[in-house]
Amino acid sequence: MALLDVKNVTKQFGGLKALSDVSMTVEAGEIFGLMGANGAGKTTLFSVIAGHVPPTAGEVHFDGRRITGASPSRICRAGLCRTFQIVRPFGGLTVAENVRVAALYGAGGRQDRAAVARAVDDALEAVGLADRREILASGLTLSGQKRLEIARALATGARLVMLDEVMAGLNPTEIAAMLETLADLRNRRGLTFVIVEHVIGALMTLSDRILVLDHGERIAFGTPDEIGRDAKVAEVYFG
Amino acid sequence: MDTLLSGQLLFAALVSGSLYALVALGLNLVYGTLRLLNIAHGDLVMIGAYTAFGAFSLFHLPPVISVFLAAAVCAGLGWAVYEGLFRRLLANPTLAKRVEANSLILFYGISVILQNVVAMTFTASSRGYQYLDTVITWGGVSMTGNRLLTLIVASAVCFGTLLFLRHTLFGWSLRAVIERREAAQVVGVNLNRVQLITICAGFAAAGVAGTLVSMTEQITPFMGFPFTIVAFVVIIVGGLGNIGAGVLAGFCLGLVETYGIALTSPGYRSILIYGLFVAVLLIRPEGVFSKAVRS
């Protein structure tokens, strides 16, 4: 059974259809890519899945349970967590405190101090922020704050993490490091990722399967190779 | 039922409506340009009222003259507040982060200071003077001259301001700042100057309103807060930063209040006003907020 099952989701903002009848299934342990131009509906889809906005029609199931209409915090505790394209660190808290909140309240619901400390250490280690743990989150570079977003999502103990453009604004070296981090997390921890990315090269390298959206509609789906050869995609991207 | 349909009641409603529109106009101008809620706005009405009272009782200056004095005093306060406090607040990054909530507390501090300075100067007991209080009957409606004057002056200032905003260069730049702050700066509007002038003008409007109030009501150092609340209701209903709709909403509130009290009893006035205030904030928090964020 699929870990995440999105069924015929439509989202309408006033007269504007941001998503129309989008379906997708994500299997446990895969990296699932979402592609599309600006305004294609990727972030809206994230928001619908994570519970930030209710869909106009359609359903979302996670791990066999219906999560449509549940609050983001409840969805997170069920094991699905997202990051934000425009980073939202808890600026006045330290890096470690940021991650600690996620460890305390996330899917693990850990109350045991040692387990929380371990989850915080693990998450910081995984994204390479262990040496910055005592500085205020607002003092991190953009790249650092993007890593912090991921560390928080990991610390929640989520099994599925949705990453919204974690590579935008990073330089090539940082992108390479991030790619390595993500592949490593999937291989060693068996995490599942849904990623939205503008950096197409990164998306192609990383993803097992890719869904392409255009103007809120699904226009292509397949392995990176198939997407690379798809005529419709070429038309949208290269005109 | 007869009293409800009388011109008398309508006149009363228009008088208080025009005053509310004027008080709210000042608050709205300051909010529109600075994006800060001035909780001390009603206290400026009070300052205006005491200026007129002082001028009348000490120098026998009639309100038609002291109104300019009151406007000047309040504008001066606006200048002091802007230059002395807000440039400092906005310049400090840790404060600017939560500048809205901080500025509200700051304004509350100003409010407390103004009230008690006036109470120390004039004592806390209520004051009043008599000016144009002869009754005129016109079209079957009896009115005192000072109320008629209130209606005329308050309406004239409100509509004059609206015309000014629509037909002058400064009015245009001010509206640009209200609607598109950053863009206005890009096209060469001097933000600092517009903000300073607007805060002075907004405070002055409150001073004018205070002078008008002092002609017809007993004044006390603590009379200001209800005016602040009324002004908040008006500009939230009319749309924050939307000057024209605010004036209209001011008149509407005057009608609602006057007829509401006529149907119940004057004892319910505060409950009605505060109830409206709470209801407006509770029902439209997103409306209030999203407007503020969007602009």
Added chain:
Amino acid sequence: MKGLILGLVCVAGAAAVPMLGNPYYTGVIFQLAMWIALAQSWSMLSATTGYLSLGHAVFYGIGAYVCVLLTGSVPFAVTLIAGALAAGIFAAAIGLPVLRVRGPYFVILTYGLSELVRHVVMRIESALGSFGRMIFIVPPIEVLMWCMLGLATLACLGAWAIRHSTFGAGLSAIREDEVAAETVGVPVTRLKLLAFVASAIIPGAVGGLALLRTSYFEPGQAFDPVISFTIVTMALVGGTETVRGPILGAVALTLLSELLWSNLPQLYMVVLGSTLIGFILFVPRGVSGLVDQIAGRR
């Protein structure tokens, strides 16, 4: 730990003050403990979540009102508990809609709500033909002072416990970014409501005790907005980042008030307003932050 011991020594010292035999000092301790309890309760919501309440007088007033209504028919301890419960229930009832309103709108909304309740109670009282209610049999001042001291201690311990708990971690995440907090699993709405109720309960009991001290109830006084203002000023002057902040602020301003209030109340208010403005602009971390700076921490 050092702070806790110091605090307990202070409480023990204060509790022994009636042995001096001067009721004036007992009264001062009563005032001190009252403001500490109020400022500390306020900090449970406002310092942790950043939702600044300018309407805490409403909880104090409700406590006082419930207490005056019950006095005579039940023992005085029960009236206090009832006052605390009523304040807590009121907070729970209005919490959900009120806490959806944010930033400066929350500040003025709490103020407006407090004023609304004040006018409603005044209306009820005048409809009942009552212009203030007297209480004739009240416990001795020492007993009232000890109760207030207990409430202050409870408030400080409560504030400390909240700040060092999972609950407190969630609240500071809410203060920093509500959406992000919700996303990493913090049940934002429930936590805010709990904090709101927690910060209302002790002020309810404080209102009851203060009423017994003055043995006179008048709604205009019991719901006086100056109470809300004083609470906010004390907490901000003391500093909102630590548990000792509200204590320091309450002590400093209560002593100032003892000096000025009885003779020059208006001057006291002017000084209060100026102090608040000065601290917001120049000492945003409050006295507590100053102490840290001088001690060379951070």
